[in-house]
Amino acid sequence: MSEAIGGKGATELALPPLRPGKQQRRLDVIAIVATFGGFLFGYDTGVINGALTPMQKDLGFGSVGEGFVTATLLVGAAIGAIVGGRLIDGWGRKKTIQLNAFIFLVGTFGCVFAPNLDVLLVARFILGLAVGAASQAVPIYLSEMAPQERRGSLGGRNELAIVIGQMLAFIINAIIGATFHGDNVWRYMLVVCAIPAFALFFGMLRMPESPRWLMSKGREDDALAVMMEVRTEDRARAEMAEVRRLAEEEAESKTGGWSDLGTPWIRRLVIVGACLGIAQQFSGVNALMYYGTQLLKDAGFSDSAAPIANIANGVTAVIGGALCLFWAVDKFSRKGLILFGVIATTISQGLITLAAFTIPDGNTFKAWLILFLCDMMLFFIQLTLNVPVWVCLSEMFPLRIRGFATGLCIFVLWSADCILVFSFPIVVGAWGIKMMFLILFVIGLAIIWFVRNFLPNTSGRSLEVLEEHFAAGDFLINDRATPAVGHGH
Template identity: 40%
Template sequence: MPSHSEPPAKAAPPDTKESRFVFKVAIAATMGALAFGYDTGVISGALPFMSAPLEQGGLGLTPVTDGIVTSALVFGAAIGSLMAGTLSDKYGRRTTLMGLSLVFLIGVLGTTFAPSVAIMVAMRFVLGLAVGGASSTVPVFIAEMAGPSRRARLVSQNELMIVSGQLIAYILNAALAHFYGSPDVWRYMLAIAAVPAVLLGLGMLMVPASPRWLASKNRMDDARAVLEQIRSSDKQIERELDEMVKLNEIDRDQAGWSAVLGTPWIRKLLWIGIGLGFVAQFTGVNAFMYFTPIILKSTGLGTNAALTATIGNGVVALIATFIGIWLIGKHGRRPMLMTGLGFVIATQAALGAVLLLMPEGLLKSYAALACILCFLLFMQMLISPVYWLLMSELFPMHVRGVLTGTAVACQWVFNGLVALLFPIAMAHFGSATFFVFAGINVLSLIFVTTCLPETKGKSLEGLETFLEKELGKSN
């Protein structure tokens, strides 16, 4: 097995035929992340038009049904993550993503042509199944295709495509609202999501199955054939195949939930994965992505200016993700998360102080916006990419799909709780809400510092052996 120590820094791998092929695989797979981002971002622009009466082209949404329509996707995503995790272990990552592209398309068409609130809620739930399934399957598929030297940056493309999808949604929402004055413009906003759904399906037809999943099914000849396409040397291929064979011998009788419930170190990994979902969501990131206009309007800023600031959120998130992808190849997961949480705590506390102490006016609005954008910069640069990367590499091969699906499903539940509780907290506690977030993030920082092992620089097979040794010490 490979050494557990951190390898010395190496030059970037050459731009070989194999590295270009793996990059194309990542692009094809992250069409699911692009659809994920667009579908979660587009609703902010569609809701105002959907609130118009039926006879005027809307669905007659009320504040209550606004919340139901928005949250239907989130709760669908939680279930989709669980389902896709099990399916991807049984049928493969590639096959699961092909199926999810069809579910995406059904959800998109259903929401686009929905004649009533009930059907809209049902179709948003279906869309959520695909969003959640993609969120748990895409990072795992890319991680299993990439070698150790490329894994961090290629998996981080998943986060880049999510924020790109959100930014595209914000920009197209504004453009369609400006240039197409009809009340049914929301249907066009929702219909555009069909594009990444179709691209995901077509992309999966053009890429091979995961070699690690093939090896887990004892299809070693097929696994070798795939590795020959995506690795640069025979030595590397033989090393990875040997590691896969050894793990198969160890884990052959340990697949499924029996491995989790009966193996203490795997149970610990699952709790760490669930805890990381809490860390990611209780930073409050989606409170800002969903409710920035409400926060800024509370400072006295006008409605149009507050809506324009939402595009600023998307731009900053995209720039920060590019920087994060560069950083993640150079630094460990733990220091990035710990640094990011430190800045998140500071910006949350600063925003609370601005809202509490400054008099209403433009200066207060700009100061609040600056705090929000600084928060998003550090969140998307140092926390979000690391979260998705850890979800792709923490769990053992034979339970990787089911445990990733479970952990990501919990992350979606935490997302829904933040979205549900934030407006209530703002109404009752005002600026103190952000001090509460800061306090929660102090606890998150303690959790990361004391519980999270470092995973940088190891193959997935070597990492599995390392984690079993590290987490099994106290058993």
């Protein structure tokens, strides 16, 4: 059966069902290798959590320097998202991921051997370039390799890899901090990142390019060959027919760059995507991931207990991410999950603010309550917010500008993250965690309104059919009726 979708009278055709076999196993291997990019993203952003204190003592900088060390990576990430967006459209998804692995290595060794703060900031900026490019290249690569029935769970594996990387960074920091002594201990924490960078670079040598990117470059035979690696033949040919038809339409309309922002429906998607990136960052997730140890010290934990207690944040994030990936992301609509996530996160921020304002400092109960509330906040972020946001950003845009448009949105996302994490230690140092979380709570109320009224739902339909809905000006069709995933339409 087929289902009319509006627009130019196009229809979404039924696809042959997915069948287990070697193609699905090959797809799983591709996902595992590619998500080493997410793991690197997570370790590089999480390792600073425990490394900052010995780094400050070794290189001699204060709270402003602390903000610069953390935020410099995010400035690089914002620029890397823009540059990476052009690279993955022009050079390919696979080659861009391999380049990211090399840049991760350069930045890692630059940090490890940095003799002073200036060199460290340059190396952190280089790491940020890789983080920014990887933050879009890997999700786009996975979403374009995945069948629509598995797009959420496969695309979301990158976010799970990120939080696993952050959790392992917390654990390794605690182990190294307890085992080694001296101001140089932070260098040992950072050098561990080189291992997954090598694994990503050499692993991607044996992985295929995205079939949708190959098709956009006119390499139809190569695209079909890749698709048949990860689909049965009947399914591969059916999907490629849909991709071919849409690629031909896009070639006629000459899409592909800044000029496309003059098209109202594309401009709307980019603005919504950029706002979604801001919303994801002002959930406060990275404030906890970068400054969790310092925040727990402020809440009342001792210098020795805070790094150990901070491991709970990493474990909670992994549990929430795993539940989202293997249960929630393809069971519920993207928009529904994100809306629930911002509501739950905002409530958690309000409770942390209330606890910080009402319970006296020095109270042990206050320290443990704030740890519990931070864990609850992270759990809801990972269960219902982070994975759906990154998957949604990889699904929203037309094929020929997917990298470009996603790069713009992730540039805004990293810019918002930079503002948040630079200001976090300064605000907390001046007014305490109560004021920081009060600010996040107020912003959270505005985010709830935005998601409810402007975010389209991207789950339940192929990337090509989503594009046709949006081009026809129908942004909320899946709010009215989301088709069941995996049953053909």
